[in-house]
Amino acid sequence: MGALKQRWNFFFRSTKGLVLVAIALIALVTAIWGMLSGPMVEFGIRDIVVDGLGMSLDPSEREGRIIMLYHTIAVAVVAIEVFIITGMVPMKDHERAQINATMTFGYMITLIFGLLFGYFGHNFLFHGLYLFGLSLSFFAGILLSAALWPWKKEYYIDDPEMSRTKKGMDLERAAFFTMAVATLGSALFGAVSGSYWGNGHETFLAEDLIREPHKTVLQKSIIGHLHIMLTLIAVALTLIVGKWYEFKGVFHKIAMPLMIVGTIVISLGAWSVVLFPWAHTIIYFGSVSVMLAALMLVIFGWDKLIRDRIAEQDIEKANAWQKIKALLHDPLKFGATWQMVFMNFTVSGVGIFMAVKLDEIFRVWPHREERITLTGHWHILSGIIATIILFYYADIAGLKGKARKWFGWLVIIGSDIGFASVTIFSMKRLFVTESAQQPLVNWTMLLADLGLALVLVVLAMLMLWRLFDLFKKKGRWTEELEEEVTQ
Numbered sequence: 001m002g003a004l005k006q007r008w009n010f011f012f013r014s015t016k017g018l019v020l021v022a023i024a025l026i027a028l029v030t031a032i033w034g035m036l037s038g039p040m041v042e043f044g045i046r047d048i049v050v051d052g053l054g055m056s057l058d059p060s061e062r063e064g065r066i067i068m069l070y071h072t073i074a075v076a077v078v079a080i081e082v083f084i085i086t087g088m089v090p091m092k093d094h095e096r097a098q099i100n101a102t103m104t105f106g107y108m109i110t111l112i113f114g115l116l117f118g119y120f121g122h123n124f125l126f127h128g129l130y131l132f133g134l135s136l137s138f139f140a141g142i143l144l145s146a147a148l149w150p151w152k153k154e155y156y157i158d159d160p161e162m163s164r165t166k167k168g169m170d171l172e173r174a175a176f177f178t179m180a181v182a183t184l185g186s187a188l189f190g191a192v193s194g195s196y197w198g199n200g201h202e203t204f205l206a207e208d209l210i211r212e213p214h215k216t217v218l219q220k221s222i223i224g225h226l227h228i229m230l231t232l233i234a235v236a237l238t239l240i241v242g243k244w245y246e247f248k249g250v251f252h253k254i255a256m257p258l259m260i261v262g263t264i265v266i267s268l269g270a271w272s273v274v275l276f277p278w279a280h281t282i283i284y285f286g287s288v289s290v291m292l293a294a295l296m297l298v299i300f301g302w303d304k305l306i307r308d309r310i311a312e313q314d315i316e317k318a319n320a321w322q323k324i325k326a327l328l329h330d331p332l333k334f335g336a337t338w339q340m341v342f343m344n345f346t347v348s349g350v351g352i353f354m355a356v357k358l359d360e361i362f363r364v365w366p367h368r369e370e371r372i373t374l375t376g377h378w379h380i381l382s383g384i385i386a387t388i389i390l391f392y393y394a395d396i397a398g399l400k401g402k403a404r405k406w407f408g409w410l411v412i413i414g415s416d417i418g419f420a421s422v423t424i425f426s427m428k429r430l431f432v433t434e435s436a437q438q439p440l441v442n443w444t445m446l447l448a449d450l451g452l453a454l455v456l457v458v459l460a461m462l463m464l465w466r467l468f469d470l471f472k473k474k475g476r477w478t479e480e481l482e483e484e485v486t487q
Contacts, residue, residue, distance in 0.1 A: 331408025
C-alpha cells in the first residue's frame with residue numbers, strides 16, 4: 001500500500017507527475033483515434049479498431065464526434081499548461097493544490113466521458129458528465145486567475161532586469177493573469193453558443209462554412225472561439241518558454257507589455273467577429289504585438305544558448321561555426337524556440353498570404369482546396385504547440401546525454417518534415433495543376449506520414465521509459481517526488 005500511495009502522490013501531487021499523466025492520456029487517445037484517419041482506412045486498420053472497441057460511427061454524426069474529440073484533447077493540453085504554470089509561477093501552496101486538483105478532475109472527466117458519449121453510443125449521462133468536466137476545468141481557471149492576481153504586493157519584484165511597473169508589479173505575472181482571464185472569457189464565448197445547440201444552432205466544422213456568404217451570429221461565435229482558444233494556448237506556452245529560458249533584460253521589458261496588450265486586443269477582436277465585419281483588422285493588430293513579443297524571446301533565447309555554451313567550453317572569442325554549434329548543442333531548448341520560428345513558414349506566413357490574396361487566389365480555387373489549407377493551418381499550429389510541450393517535459397523529466405539529443409532532434413526533424421509536407425500539399429494548387437498533382441500528393445503524404453509517425457514513435461519511447469521507471473522501487477520518480485515535497 002505504501003508503494004501505491006507513493007506513486008499516487010507522484011502522479012497527482014507533483015507537477016512532473018501531473019504533466020506525465022496528461023501527456024500519456026493524450027498520447028493514448030492520439031494513438032487509438034489516429035487509427036480512424038484516412039490512411040488507416042485504406043489498410044483496413046480503421047475497421048479493426050472500430051470493431052474491436054465497439055465504436056459507433058454514424059456518418060451523419062461525424063462533425064459532432066470530431067468536435068467532442070477536439071475538446072477532450074484541447075482541455076487536456078490546457079491542463080498541462082495549468083500544471084506547468086502553477087509549478088513555475090509563485091503562489092501559495094494551498095492555491096496550487098486546489099487548482100491542480102480541480103483541473104485534474106475536470107480534464108479527466110471531460111476526456112473520458114466526452115469520448116464515451118461521442119464514440120460509444122449516446123448515453124446522455126455521459127454528456128452531462130462531459131459538461132461537468134468542462135465546468136470544473138473552467139472553475140480551475142477562475143482559481144488560477146485569482147492566484148495569479150498581479151496586484152498582490154507580496155509578489156512585487158525589484159529586479160531591474162525584469163519587466164515591472166514603477167511600483168514593482170511583475171508584468172510577466174500580469175501577462176500570465178491576462179492570458180488566464182482572456183481564456184476564461186473565450187471559453188464562455190464558445191459555451192454560450194454551445195448552449196443553443198438544437199435551438200437555432202446545429203453542429204458544423206468551421207472549414208465547411210468558409211464560402212457561406214451569410215453566417216449566423218452563433219456560427220461566427222464558434223469560429224471566433226476556435227481561433228482565440230488556440231491562440232491563447234500558444235500565448236500561454238510562449239510565456240512558459242520565457243520562464244524556462246529565464247527571459248529577462250531589455251527584450252523582456254519590451255516583450256511583456258506587448259504580450260499583455262496583444263492578448264487583450266486579439267481577444268477583443270475574436271469576440272467582436274459576431275458584431276463587426278472588420279473585426280479581423282483588430283485581430284491583426286493584436287497578432288503583430290504577440291508575435292513581436294515572441295520574436296524578442298527567440299532573439300534573447302538563442303543569444304543565451306550561445307553565450308551559456310561558449311562559457312561552458314571556456315572559449316574566449318568564438319567564431320561563427322562555434323556559435324552555430326553552441327546554438328544547436330541542446331536540441332530541447334533550441335527546439336522550443338526553433339518551432340516558433342518554423343511556425344512562421346507553415347502557419348503565420350501561410351495565414352497572412354491567404355488573407356492578402358484571398359479573393360485573388362484562394363476563392364478562385366475549388367472549395368475543397370481552400371478547406372484543406374485551413375484544416376492544415378489549424379492542425380499544424382496544434383502540432384507545433386504539442387512538440388514544444390514535449391521539449392519542456394523531456395527537459396524537466398531529466399532526459400540527458402545521447403538520449404536527450406536523439407529525442408530532441410528526432411522530434412524536430414520528424415515534425416518539421418511532416419508539417420512542411422502538409423503545408424506544401426495544402427498549397428499545391430499554386431504550383432501544380434490538378435491533372436499533374438498526383439506525384440506531388442503521393443510524396444507529400446508519404447513524407448507527412450513518416451515524419452509524424454517518427455514523432456509518435458519517439459513519444460512512445462519516452463512514455464515507455466517513464467513507465468519502466470515507475471516499476472522501480474527507487475526510480476527517478478521518487479527523486480522527482482522528493483524534489484516537489486522539499487520545494
